[in-house]
Amino acid sequence: MSADKTSIRMSADAPEDHPPRVMIVAGEASGDLHGSFLVSEMMAVHPSLHSFGIGGDKMKAAGVKLLAHAAQIGVVGISEVFSKAGAFIKIIRAIRRSLDDLKPNLVILIDFPDFNLNIVARAARKRNIKVFYYISPQVWAWREGRVEQIKKLVNRMAVILPFEVDFYARHGFAVQYVGHPLRDTVKTNLTKSEAIRQFDLAEQSTTIGLLPGSRTAEITRLLPEMLKAASLISRKIPDAQYILPLADTLDLRFVASIIEKSDIPVKIAEGRIYDVLACCDLAIVTSGTATLETGLMGVPMVIIYKVSFFSEMIGRLILSPMPIGLVNIIAGKKVAPELIQQDASGLKIASEALAILLNETKKQEMIDELAAIRAQLGQPGAARRAAQIACDML
Numbered sequence: 001m002s003a004d005k006t007s008i009r010m011s012a013d014a015p016e017d018h019p020p021r022v023m024i025v026a027g028e029a030s031g032d033l034h035g036s037f038l039v040s041e042m043m044a045v046h047p048s049l050h051s052f053g054i055g056g057d058k059m060k061a062a063g064v065k066l067l068a069h070a071a072q073i074g075v076v077g078i079s080e081v082f083s084k085a086g087a088f089i090k091i092i093r094a095i096r097r098s099l100d101d102l103k104p105n106l107v108i109l110i111d112f113p114d115f116n117l118n119i120v121a122r123a124a125r126k127r128n129i130k131v132f133y134y135i136s137p138q139v140w141a142w143r144e145g146r147v148e149q150i151k152k153l154v155n156r157m158a159v160i161l162p163f164e165v166d167f168y169a170r171h172g173f174a175v176q177y178v179g180h181p182l183r184d185t186v187k188t189n190l191t192k193s194e195a196i197r198q199f200d201l202a203e204q205s206t207t208i209g210l211l212p213g214s215r216t217a218e219i220t221r222l223l224p225e226m227l228k229a230a231s232l233i234s235r236k237i238p239d240a241q242y243i244l245p246l247a248d249t250l251d252l253r254f255v256a257s258i259i260e261k262s263d264i265p266v267k268i269a270e271g272r273i274y275d276v277l278a279c280c281d282l283a284i285v286t287s288g289t290a291t292l293e294t295g296l297m298g299v300p301m302v303i304i305y306k307v308s309f310f311s312e313m314i315g316r317l318i319l320s321p322m323p324i325g326l327v328n329i330i331a332g333k334k335v336a337p338e339l340i341q342q343d344a345s346g347l348k349i350a351s352e353a354l355a356i357l358l359n360e361t362k363k364q365e366m367i368d369e370l371a372a373i374r375a376q377l378g379q380p381g382a383a384r385r386a387a388q389i390a391c392d393m394l
Contacts, residue, residue, distance in 0.1 A: 019048035020394045021104040023095075024055065025120050027070050027112030029214035029247045030289035031135070032056030034181045034383065035110050038134060039064055041387030046394070052098060053108075054091065057248050067094045071249045073115065088115075096123050105394045106130050109154075113137030113146065121153035130393050133157040134386050136175070140167045141329070147171040156393060158386045161330065162376065178385040179378030182289070186296040188274045195278035199267060205239040206357060209276055209283035209299070210266060211290045212255075214247035218286050219255060221306045226284050227262035228346025229353060234264065236354055242266045243280070245273040282357055284349055287324045291336070295327040296374050300366040301336045302352045303328075304344040327373055335369040 022042070026035040036058035043049050043063065052065040054073070060066050068091045099107075107124040109116040109131065121131050136159045139146045150157070150173065157175040159165060168175045188195065196203050208230065212223040234240045244259075244266050246252060252270065259266045269276050273290075277283065277297040285291050287305040294301045303325040327335050337352040339345075356363050 019050055020046050020106070021050045021052075021102055022106050022108060022390070022394075023098065023102075023104045023120075023124075024051055024053040024059070024064060024108040024110065025095075025112065025116055026053075026055045026059065026110040027073055027115055029056060029070070029249045031110040031112055032058045032070055032249075033185065034135060035059045035064070035108075036062040037181060037184065037383035038108070038110075038387055038390070041384045042390055045387065045391045050102075052102065052104075054095075067091065067098060092119055095120060099123055099127055099129065103127075104129060106132055106390060108390060109133045111135045111137060113139075117146065117149055117153060125153050130155045132390050132393055134390070135160055135181075136164055136168075140164065141324075147173060156389060158389055160382060162378070176385075176389060177378075178389075179380070179382040180292075181382040181386075182292055182296055183374075183377050184380045184383065186274055186293050188278045188297075190275055190278050192278055195275050198275065199243060199269060199279060201241055201243065201267065201279060202239070205241045206237050206281050207279045208233065208240055208242050208353070209280040209285075209294075210242055210244040211273075211283055211285040211294065212244070213286035213288065213290070214249045216250065216254065219250065219258065222286050222304060222344065223255070223258050224262075225304070225306075225344055225346045225349060227259065227264055227266070229284060229349035230264040230266070231262065232346060232350035233353055233357075237357065243276055244268050245276040246270045247273075282353055282363075284353060287326075287338070287340075289326070292326040292330075295336075295370045296377075298367050298370050298374075300356050300363050300370075301327075302349055302356070303336050303338045304349060305338075305340050306344045327370065330373050330376060331369060335366060335373070 024035055026032050032055045035055050039051050039062045054068050054070055055064055056070045072087045073091060107129055109120060124131050131154050133154045136157060158178045159175045160180045162177060165175055165177050193203060201207060210226045212219050212226055230242050242264060246255060246268050248271060277294060277299050280299045283294045283299050283301045285294050285301045285303055287303050291303050305324055323329050325336055325338055339348050
């Protein structure tokens with residue numbers, strides 16, 4: 001569904017005797033970002049919209065009253081859930097209580113499928129509250145059987161990857177493609193030279209971004225390996241310098257304490273991921289939304305990922321044999337190298353990174369492939385189009 005800004009805003013002139021209420025739930029940094037834009041667009045239609053739920057600092061700034069912060073429930077693998085069981089139970093109770101007391105007109109789910117489908121969507125449908133899913137779970141990659149669950153619990157869904165429309169159609173569920181929200185947000189006003197100066201980096205040096213994820217468990221597993229890789233890279237490229245954009249779901253002191261254990265100086269930039277990427281000749285990126293953000297910025301990358309042994313064993317049973325990096329999934333081929341589980345070691349990360357940095361032809365080929373991916377993701381305005389769907393459901 002498409003709608004221009006004018007047509008959406010015109011409906012805001014109508015009086016609202018009963019201001020609409022919306023619960024919105026996002027469980028990680030990327031969902032927090034997309035949720036904040038969605039809420040802002042919805043408020044352009046309904047200025048008196050009351051929104052509450054789970055998210056991060058960006059959703060809070062957009063006007064969402066938080067029942068809990070996303071950092072309290074952000075986990076990586078199945079085994080990690082148990083370590084946060086107490087927090088999960090309290091949050092589940094808060095959600096159910098809010099559904100009963102505030103009686104929202106609509107529940108909006110943003111990715112985070114296990115929690116959103118099994119807890120939030122079930123509770124909403126039990127109370128006859130409509131459910132809108134914005135940003136589909138990656139059911140095409142693992143646990144395809146969840147499509148049947150989605151069909152039972154979700155009224156409407158907006159998807160952000162073009163091939164998802166056909167995937168759901170094959171399962172008898174009509175969804176609407178709104179384009180990818182990152183097409184609106186992934187940008188910087190800085191040139192590479194300006195960005196380098198802003199972060200007080202050396203302009204003639206090779207700059208490598210370290211993007212270890214937005215969850216504590218990811219940092220614990222992957223940042224030490226990134227730092228080992230950095231040490232090995234610096235032996236081959238002595239002037240290499242490193243910068244890490246810190247997600248707002250992470251504690252600066254925790255991340256700094258890990259870096260201090262290595263022999264590599266790393267500049268930490270709080271937020272400003274796109275300005276950081278503008279500096280970079282290459283990035284080492286934890287699989288997730290950050291791989292697509294890096295790709296849209298045109299930065300060559302090495303994709304890594306690692307979960308607990310238990311989560312890996314479960315994953316082997318339910319994951320489809322396909323790439324994990326979004327840039328590779330969208331391209332339908334391996335554009336960027338992927339190192340998973342035991343392969344996500346400092347030695348192998350360094351080897352893949354040097355193969356790109358020391359081969360200008362290979363590096364340029366990847367940059368060209370990333371430009372082609374950007375062209376596939378539609379025009380800006382995804383949040384506005386998704387907001388129109390949500391507003392139609394109120």
